[in-house]
Amino acid sequence: MGIRVKKMPNFGKYTKRIKNSNSNLYSITEGVIVGIIKRTQSGKDKNSKGFKPYSKSYGKTGRVNLTDKGSMLQSITRKKIKDGVRLYFGSSNENSKAYGNQVTYKRKFFGIDKKQMKHIKERLGNFIVKTTK
Amino acid sequence: MPTLDAIYNQSQADIDKFIKQFDGEVEKIFESVRRIATANLAGLSPDDVLEYEFVWRESLKQAGYYDLINELIDKQFDSIYAGTLQAFDAGGLATAFTADDAVKIQMLKQMKRDFFIRLGDDVGLAVKRELYKYVISDASVDTIAAGIAQTLDGSNLAKYSQTYARTSIQEFQQEVIDLRAADIDDGVWVYVGVNDGRTRDFCRRVLNDNSCYNDSEKSRIESDQDRAYNCRHRFYKMSKEEAEANGYSC
Numbered sequence: 001m002g003i004r005v006k007k008m009p010n011f012g013k014y015t016k017r018i019k020n021s022n023s024n025l026y027s028i029t030e031g032v033i034v035g036i037i038k039r040t041q042s043g044k045d046k047n048s049k050g051f052k053p054y055s056k057s058y059g060k061t062g063r064v065n066l067t068d069k070g071s072m073l074q075s076i077t078r079k080k081i082k083d084g085v086r087l088y089f090g091s092s093n094e095n096s097k098a099y100g101n102q103v104t105y106k107r108k109f110f111g112i113d114k115k116q117m118k119h120i121k122e123r124l125g126n127f128i129v130k131t132t133k
Numbered sequence: 134m135p136t137l138d139a140i141y142n143q144s145q146a147d148i149d150k151f152i153k154q155f156d157g158e159v160e161k162i163f164e165s166v167r168r169i170a171t172a173n174l175a176g177l178s179p180d181d182v183l184e185y186e187f188v189w190r191e192s193l194k195q196a197g198y199y200d201l202i203n204e205l206i207d208k209q210f211d212s213i214y215a216g217t218l219q220a221f222d223a224g225g226l227a228t229a230f231t232a233d234d235a236v237k238i239q240m241l242k243q244m245k246r247d248f249f250i251r252l253g254d255d256v257g258l259a260v261k262r263e264l265y266k267y268v269i270s271d272a273s274v275d276t277i278a279a280g281i282a283q284t285l286d287g288s289n290l291a292k293y294s295q296t297y298a299r300t301s302i303q304e305f306q307q308e309v310i311d312l313r314a315a316d317i318d319d320g321v322w323v324y325v326g327v328n329d330g331r332t333r334d335f336c337r338r339v340l341n342d343n344s345c346y347n348d349s350e351k352s353r354i355e356s357d358q359d360r361a362y363n364c365r366h367r368f369y370k371m372s373k374e375e376a377e378a379n380g381y382s383c
Contacts, residue, residue, distance in 0.1 A: 035379050
């Protein structure tokens with residue numbers, strides 16, 4: 001014997017707020033993407049440390065910012081998944097470059113730093129508070 | 134009696150001028166084709182391959198490609214020959230043409246027309262093929278540029294192949310970002326990208342402004358001629374909170 005639900009709950013004012021959650025989530029994600037690009041191009045990894053220098057064979061000197069034509073960092077994109085949003089590289093070419101930097105050369109650019117984490121927590125916290133008021 | 138060669142040489146300057154104009158026109162047209170096609174293709178997933186042909190033809194039509202062929206080739210090219218014939222006619226030499234010469238002239242015109250149409254088709258196919266590669270199989274920018282250059286080898290457009298390839302990718306990436314921006318209800322645009330020795334003065338000024346922009350400001354900056362080719366910067370949309378957290382002044 002089960003319980004029959006005869007009446008749908010009226011979410012009222014919460015409906016719009018719930019709808020806005022995706023918009024907020026996407027905005028936060030775009031902010032994270034831009035943060036990664038800006039931080040990397042300033043020569044800092046996710047731990048605020050400088051990157052390992054380019055090899056001599058690469059033939060590039062100066063600040064290591066993982067940017068030549070800019071297409072690798074600009075190809076970072078996002079996808080909604082069940083429990084949130086996934087960031088990834090939208091092109092396998094750029095993904096290979098990113099893997100080379102992140103894993104092979106241990107230039108940890110692709111990640112969330114402390115400042116970003118703090119901002120995400122604040123934003124999500126505020127959003128939850130506003131939504132449930 | 135003027136020979137066909139003499140007539141051809143007589144009009145060669147006009148033909149050269151026309152070819153130069155054609156090159157300029159076709160470049161403009163293909164700029165539009167590329168812009169429209171990348172915008173349209175960005176909205177398709179790799180699973181929608183069958184849609185590409187339709188989208189491409191629509192892009193060609195919208196960009197005025199067919200009008201270019203019809204107007205520039207048919208009208209202008211014909212008018213050069215018409216002018217030449219009139220000049221000879223005015224000099225009392227029109228009667229010197231034989232029926233055989235008239236056929237040869239028509240054939241010559243047709244050959245020229247075919248050449249230009251083929252050139253236009255080749256450029257279109259090259260851009261299309263390389264864009265497909267990028268969208269579907271992730272060709273590298275060098276592969277894209279090499280593919281375009283190979284197809285255009287011998288034409289004035291070859292030297293632009295690298296720029297075509299890079300600008301195609303740039304616009305494709307911006308279109309993807311713009312599609313993502315549609316998910317964000319209220320937001321501002323920020324200008325993102327490297328600021329180094331290779332950055333153009335225009336982009337450097339926008340980057341140094343460090344501002345937030347609305348839709349119309351974004352469009353204005355985006356389409357500024359000083360920014361057009363090979364630009365390494367993109368616009369991203371987000372709420373003011375995110376923009377300010379990233380150091381922008383809104």
